[in-house]
Amino acid sequence: MVKVFITDDHELYLEGLTLLLGKQEGIQVVGTAMNGGHLLKQLPELEIDVLLLDVHLPDIEEEDLLKQIRVIKPELKVLYLTLMRGTRYIHKLVKYDIQGYLLKNASMEELKKALKAISTGEKYFSKEINILDTEQDFRNTITIEDKKVEEILSRREIEILTLICKEFSNSEIAEKLFLSVSTVETHRKNLIAKLGVNNTVGLVKFALKNRLID
Structure with a gap:
């Protein structure tokens, strides 16, 4: 037991x-x-x-x-x-x-x-995570299959992540999605925590590696 x-x-x-x-x-x-x-x-x-x-x-x-x-x-x-x-x-x-x-x-x-x-x-x-990955540029991100992105991120989070990568500010994202700025800021912090990155650069790297943006 x-x-x-x-x-x-x-x-x-x-x-x-x-x-x-x-x-x-x-x-x-x-x-x-x-x-x-x-x-x-x-x-x-x-x-x-x-x-x-x-x-x-x-x-x-x-x-x-x-x-x-x-x-x-x-x-x-x-x-x-x-x-x-x-x-x-x-x-x-x-x-x-x-x-x-x-x-x-x-x-x-x-x-x-x-x-x-x-x-x-x-x-x-977990087999989905390689703990021996030491690649300098991407060691804080992970590549996942396209079909699994939505298992990690909600549709709203993917939407906000895409806009962040397009260099929209929090206020611009809020206006575009009819949200408050504080809500966008919370989403940004949650994305950073959930994806295990340090900053916006890490978010962009994740989006690039998982083909969410070109």
């Missing part, structure tokens, strides 16, 4: 994943948390095989959380389940000896496979 603890700040997703995993043979969800503080408070008393963790939590930076986890339970096996595809996240986290990194579009079968592999001492990284 693989004992799992899940930490994710999206309540509906957390409840759904807990329910689904609880129905899988050989897996037991022993608890959940919606933020880093709640996780750290419970961690000393937890007897688990794998910690299933999202990258972004509302109350603590990912590296700070991992540092504290390693102090409390140095040998704890950690599997990230996240939307964050950028290799810069992985390169930052593998320094703390994480055991796996899986995207949230993975199937339940793949998640089960990852959990069972990690519980036996193996490591498991």
Whole structure:
């Protein structure tokens, strides 16, 4: 039996994943948390095989959380389940000896496979991400199949990304799409976080690599 603890700040997703995993043979969800503080408070008393963790939590930076986890339970096996595809996240986290990194579009079968592999001492990284990619110009982006772009970005995000790449300002995008400037700014920040890039240049590189723009 693989004992799992899940930490994710999206309540509906957390409840759904807990329910689904609880129905899988050989897996037991022993608890959940919606933020880093709640996780750290419970961690000393937890007897688990794998910690299933999202990258972004509302109350603590990912590296700070991992540092504290390693102090409390140095040998704890950690599997990230996240939307964050950028290799810069992985390169930052593998320094703390994480055991796996899986995207949230993975199937339940793949998640089960990852959990069972990690519980036996193996490591498991999504095949969609090459953690050894060190190409200087594009190391913070990832090329994906065209049909999968819409699995990562909403139609509105793709629309805004395209306009950003065409050098429209936030105010111009807002006027064109009948949105507020603050909404556009939020979309821009979400795009940067979701795609794992550092700035607008990274967004343009992602769009070019995935043929969203010419």
